[in-house]
Amino acid sequence: MPYDFNLKTENNHLIIGDLDANQLAEEYKTPLYVIDEEKVRNNYNKLFNAFNSKYDDVHMCYAAKANTSLAVLKILEDEGSYIDAVSPGEIYTALLVGFSPDRIMFTGNNVTTEELEYAHKSGVTINLDSISALERLSTIEGTEGKEISIRVNPMVEAGHHEHCITGGPKSKFGIREDEAVEVYQKAIDLGFKPIGMHSHIGSEILESEPFMLAVETMMNIAGKVHKEVGIDFKFLDFGGGFGIPYEPTEDELNLETFTKDIINLFKSKLEEYNMGSPSFYVEPGRFLVGNSEVLLTRVNTIKESYRKFAGVDCGFGTLQRPTMYGSYHHIVVANKMDEEAVEEIDIAGNLCESGDLFARDRPMPKLEEGDLLAILNAGAYAYSMSSQYNSRPRPAEILVNKKDVDVIRRREEFSDLFAGQSIPTRLLK
Ligand SMILES: *Cc1c(COP(=O)(O)O)cnc(C)c1O
Numbered sequence: 001m002p003y004d005f006n007l008k009t010e011n012n013h014l015i016i017g018d019l020d021a022n023q024l025a026e027e028y029k030t031p032l033y034v035i036d037e038e039k040v041r042n043n044y045n046k047l048f049n050a051f052n053s054k055y056d057d058v059h060m061c062y063a064a065k066a067n068t069s070l071a072v073l074k075i076l077e078d079e080g081s082y083i084d085a086v087s088p089g090e091i092y093t094a095l096l097v098g099f100s101p102d103r104i105m106f107t108g109n110n111v112t113t114e115e116l117e118y119a120h121k122s123g124v125t126i127n128l129d130s131i132s133a134l135e136r137l138s139t140i141e142g143t144e145g146k147e148i149s150i151r152v153n154p155m156v157e158a159g160h161h162e163h164c165i166t167g168g169p170k171s172k173f174g175i176r177e178d179e180a181v182e183v184y185q186k187a188i189d190l191g192f193k194p195i196g197m198h199s200h201i202g203s204e205i206l207e208s209e210p211f212m213l214a215v216e217t218m219m220n221i222a223g224k225v226h227k228e229v230g231i232d233f234k235f236l237d238f239g240g241g242f243g244i245p246y247e248p249t250e251d252e253l254n255l256e257t258f259t260k261d262i263i264n265l266f267k268s269k270l271e272e273y274n275m276g277s278p279s280f281y282v283e284p285g286r287f288l289v290g291n292s293e294v295l296l297t298r299v300n301t302i303k304e305s306y307r308k309f310a311g312v313d314c315g316f317g318t319l320q321r322p323t324m325y326g327s328y329h330h331i332v333v334a335n336k337m338d339e340e341a342v343e344e345i346d347i348a349g350n351l352c353e354s355g356d357l358f359a360r361d362r363p364m365p366k367l368e369e370g371d372l373l374a375i376l377n378a379g380a381y382a383y384s385m386s387s388q389y390n391s392r393p394r395p396a397e398i399l400v401n402k403k404d405v406d407v408i409r410r411r412e413e414f415s416d417l418f419a420g421q422s423i424p425t426r427l428l429k
Contacts, residue, residue: 002248005291005330005376007337014334014374016294017400021334024398025296025372029411031314032296033383033397035067037075039292040379044079047242047284050255054263055280061105063240063285064090066380071399071408072289073097084240084283088118095122105237105281107151107198108133109173116140127151127198127237129174131183138190148187149196149237152180154217156201156210174199180221184229194231196281197222200239203286206250208258214238215265223273236266237281244290246377247328253287286380293379295319295395296334299371308345310367315349315356317389319375319382323355331359334372339365347373351390383409391417 008015013022016034024034044060052058061084062076068090073083074097082103083094094104101123108115109129113136119126120140127149128134134150137143153174175183180197187194201214215238225231245252266280295318301311316323331347333339341363349356358375386394393412398405 003245003250003252004248005245007332007376009337012336012338014294014332014337017404018402019400019405021294021296021374022372024400024405025298025334028396028398028405028407030296030298030372031312031318031395033293033378033395033409034296035069035072035289035293035379035397035399035408037292037399037401040072040075040289041079043288043292044076044081046255047282047287048080050259051263051280051282054259055266057277057279059235059279059281061237061281061283062288063283064094065384066285067289067293067382068093068384069397069408070097071406073099076288081288082281084285085124088115091119091122091124105149105283107200113140120146125149125196127196131175131179131186134183134187134190134192138192144191145193146191147193147195147234149198149235150175150180150183150187150194151198151200152177152218152221154199154201154214154221156214156217168201177217177221180225181228184225184231188229195234196237197225197233198237198239198281200283201241203241204243204246205241206243206245206253208254208261211238211241211258212261212265215262216269219266219269219273223269223275226273226275233275233278235279235281237283238262240283240285240287242282242284242287244286244377246330248330288380290377290380293377293382295375295378295382297373297375299367299369299373302367302369308343309348310345310364310371310373311348311350312358312373313350314395315351315390315392316353317351317387317392318349318395319358319378320385320387321381322358323353324385329358329378330376331362331364332374332376333365333367334374336365336371342366351392353390388412388417393417 013020059082061082063084085091085106104124106119106124107127116137117140129151151174199218297312297314299310303309321327344361347358396411397409399408
């Protein structure tokens with residue numbers, strides 16, 4: 001059975017929450033991002049409960065970079081989530097939304113000393129990615145005795161694309177396994193109190209194997225550091241990467257087995273190394289928001305050139321993943337949900353770039369100008385990666401909860417294209 005993406009339909013139409021996608025597109029215009037609040041809440045609770053039913057002390061740090069909409073952050077704040085912030089901008093945003101500093105973990109990469117200082121002053125937990133950052137943090141006033149965490153790079157790689165692999169020998173993240181003891185000792189010598197260890201091996205993981213391997217590797221490193229440096233870990237953070245099906249041929253992660261295997265391994269390693277019962281942290285991004293949002297875009301041009309194209313009213317500035325990673329996004333026709341695929345067609349964006357395609361040779365129902373397409377799984381690494389390239393203002397984003405609708409990002413206007421710019425007066429003579 002192909003994966004059906006849990007879509008709701010009524011009278012040939014796609015339903016989001018309790019609302020017809022076609023009516024939403026009429027009212028709020030296209031292109032339009034539509035996020036379903038219930039799905040975000042459900043995803044959070046599903047994953048949290050799967051872990052928490054097997055280990056008492058679980059924290060989920062939502063990886064904010066997946067979707068930084070304030071409303072999404074607020075929903076997850078309300079659910080009790082913590083935040084994985086990768087930049088001062090994300091720290092600022094999370095604080096603004098109401099996350100207390102102790103619920104924010106800062107895991108930067110190639111951070112400046114100013115950024116470390118900002119994170120320190122904000123009172124968030126700092127997870128260091130290099131010896132350089134560790135040394136520079138120690139030069140900042142008031143960091144004596146500070147609790148810190150260190151990111152290690154277990155020699156495990158996983159991910160749907162080379163760009164998403166964040167562990168293993170080629171990755172720029174974290175410190176090496178073999179220097180962990182030395183680095184934790186150095187942290188102590190610099191006056192810090194190391195309390196955490198972190199790893200994040202990659203994204204879009206749909207099987208337990210690579211994740212298990214990473215947990216095992218990191219637990220062995222943590223065990224060694226505990227034994228040889230005498231660190232009592234308050235938390236061990238295994239990062240994110242939990243995948244969702246993008247293609248109908250993929251299956252959902254089997255949460256029950258996946259979480260059981262991980263927690264069992266975690267517990268047995270804690271016992272093996274006599275490490276007590278530290279908090280178990282994970283940092284899901286995609287899993288919490290990926291399937292909660294669709295991008296609605298209207299077909300405006302059907303063209304029979306050397307190939308057949310359906311041209312739509314947005315491009316890779318609005319959703320980059322297909323162009324950037326070659327990612328598959330399933331596309332349905334929101335006004336023809338019951339119709340079978342009858343032709344293979346390219347779905348092309350509206351930017352002047354030949355790589356601006358959402359799909360090649362995609363089996364679709366008979367497409368006509370005016371049809372409304374819904375690009376699925378557009379909740380993670382979608383709006384947060386958008387740009388105004390080709391001087392196309394970004395679309396609006398609306399939040400649906402059953403029959404309620406709110407605009408959570410207004411559609412940009414032309415004036416947003418040059419916000420912050422100026423022409424030097426000497427050029428205006
Ligand atoms: C991006 C990122 C995540 C989230 O990855 P997902 O694949 O979206 O779950 C978690 N931790 C860190 C450090 C990250 O950079």
